Amino acid sequence: MISKRVNQLVVAITLATASTVSVGMSTFGAHPSMTEDAAKYFMWTPEALQLLKAGAVYPDREHNTTAHNKEYFPELHFDRYQNESNHDAFLNGVTAYKKNFAKSIEMAKNGDLVGVFTHLGGALHAVQDFASHSNYIELPEKEQKIIDEILFGDRSPKELPKSVKLTHYDPDMPIPGIPEGSDYPHDIKSKDYPFRGDVSMSQFGPDEIGYQAAFDTGTYFAKIVLTRFMHALDEKSYRQVTNAEVWNVFPPYPRNCTVGDINKTSYTAMRGDNVVCEGKPDYTYKLETARKVGINTFNK
Numbered sequence: 001m002i003s004k005r006v007n008q009l010v011v012a013i014t015l016a017t018a019s020t021v022s023v024g025m026s027t028f029g030a031h032p033s034m035t036e037d038a039a040k041y042f043m044w045t046p047e048a049l050q051l052l053k054a055g056a057v058y059p060d061r062e063h064n065t066t067a068h069n070k071e072y073f074p075e076l077h078f079d080r081y082q083n084e085s086n087h088d089a090f091l092n093g094v095t096a097y098k099k100n101f102a103k104s105i106e107m108a109k110n111g112d113l114v115g116v117f118t119h120l121g122g123a124l125h126a127v128q129d130f131a132s133h134s135n136y137i138e139l140p141e142k143e144q145k146i147i148d149e150i151l152f153g154d155r156s157p158k159e160l161p162k163s164v165k166l167t168h169y170d171p172d173m174p175i176p177g178i179p180e181g182s183d184y185p186h187d188i189k190s191k192d193y194p195f196r197g198d199v200s201m202s203q204f205g206p207d208e209i210g211y212q213a214a215f216d217t218g219t220y221f222a223k224i225v226l227t228r229f230m231h232a233l234d235e236k237s238y239r240q241v242t243n244a245e246v247w248n249v250f251p252p253y254p255r256n257c258t259v260g261d262i263n264k265t266s267y268t269a270m271r272g273d274n275v276v277c278e279g280k281p282d283y284t285y286k287l288e289t290a291r292k293v294g295i296n297t298f299n300k
Contacts, residue, residue: 031124090157093290097126103119129218133191134164135189147160167185168186
């Protein structure tokens with residue numbers, strides 16, 4: 001069934017008009033590509049896939065320091081504030097990821113397509129960012145396996161290897177991506193761009209640099225998320241999501257929604273998915289977080 005909230009537009013679908021300036025894993029560039037690569041075997045129609053890719057960019061549109069509302073929550077990106085330990089930041093990230101993934105299944109079973117694309121997109125974004133915003137690709141395979149079992153299984157986060165690092169990103173600092181005194185700053189250690197920092201440019205095998213290794217890992221993680229999403233639903237519920245069209249996700253307002261081209265350059269000079277609708281959204285879903293402060297006003 002279609003949700004009673006059929007006239008509610010999730011802001012995830014307008015994210016491509018964001019006024020940001022960077023093109024990488026954390027804003028527009030790589031998230032849609034990783035999501036599309038991961039989804040190719042899961043029977044998503046072209047329009048439903050566009051909606052899914054838009055959802056995967058949503059956290060950078062609405063919950064980053066570049067967003068208009070400034071609602072930045074590091075766990076949605078597997079970042080950490082400078083005063084957080086790697087373990088605590090990872091735990092927050094896992095908590096937020098699992099809450100959003102569970103919410104996407106709940107929404108799918110209830111026929112709430114707006115909620116599905118919001119929360120499934122948030123779950124995809126989180127694991128994709130983890131591949132870039134941590135030192136996962138540099139760790140031994142044995143430690144990577146432990147992390148995989150924590151992320152996607154029932155293994156306790158208490159068993160997180162002490163060698164794991166997450167990028168510092170502090171919006172209260174003069175340079176948020178390079179907080180003063182940081183031992184693992186976001187703008188140097190993340191693998192969001194091919195030419196960012198020493199790890200992105202480092203050689204990982206005969207024909208792969210760090211950026212590509214993080215991209216491939218993020219795609220692999222996204223494939224796990226989509227596989228588990230499919231297995232959690234009956235065929236009818238799953239097909240309702242994977243065959244979604246703009247008109248049956250968001251009728252009757254806003255009107256005249258159209259899905260843009262992933263290769264189209266928007267007026268913001270950003271590459272991304274464009275779903276443009278007439279009218280102003282009257283309701284938005286918010287992603288689940290791991291925060292106690294502000295969580296009652298942030299979640300709906």
